[in-house]
Amino acid sequence: MKIKTVVIVEDHKLLSQAIEGLVNSFDGFKVLYLCSNGQKLLEKLKFQKNIPDLILMDINMPILNGIETTKILTKEFPEIKVIALTVESDDKLILEMLKAGAKSYLLKDAEKEVLETALNHTESFGYYHTPKISNLLINSLNDQEKYESPHLKEREIEFLRHACSELTYKEIAEKMYLSPKTVDGYRDTLFQKLNVKNRIGLVLYAIKHKIFNINIK
Structure with a gap:
């Protein structure tokens, strides 16, 4: 089985490390590194080394937020699949993040199994949405x-x-x-x-x- 690589972009260090532990416990996934904001992520990526398959992206971050970062990734690194992982449940922000290029959208109160499913489905099929997000998109x-x-x-x-x-x-x-x-x-x-x-x-x-x-x- 080919290991799929993941980067976590999250400004809360303890939470970021906790998510890292979860992802590393899933079969077939490995966290490459952690970034505290979008700017630090782009600085890492510009050297074209350790390009991940997936990125777990928070929205509300200092310096460069998740929406603006995702827009840049969609343009410059379209092969990377972005999964929004955030506390933001506002419909407008959800749509903005998806329009920016995020393939999937999860809230941070999601169960461990949902996160694992989202990673697998996003990597295999290109997207994953909960029923709530699907209904929002259709509307x-x-x-x-x-x-x-x-x-x-x-x-x-x-x-x-x-x-x-x-x-x-x-x-x-x-x-x-x-x-x-x-x-x-x-x-x-x-x-x-x-x-x-x-x-x-x-x-x-x-x-x-x-x-x-x-x-x-």
């Missing part, structure tokens, strides 16, 4: 959608359904008997057509328009 999509739904081709709809599954893009290509490059083309076209920026947006669009059905309890 936000309803509020923001002010244009007529674009016409989707049959193969685009097929790809969209597969994108809602646990399949990787490579596995989707195999299932559709297409090259990975062609599937990437479908993805990028749908990003533009549906005005979304990532796989989470594709999934939410598919749920809203009943292209894919899911029971959220």
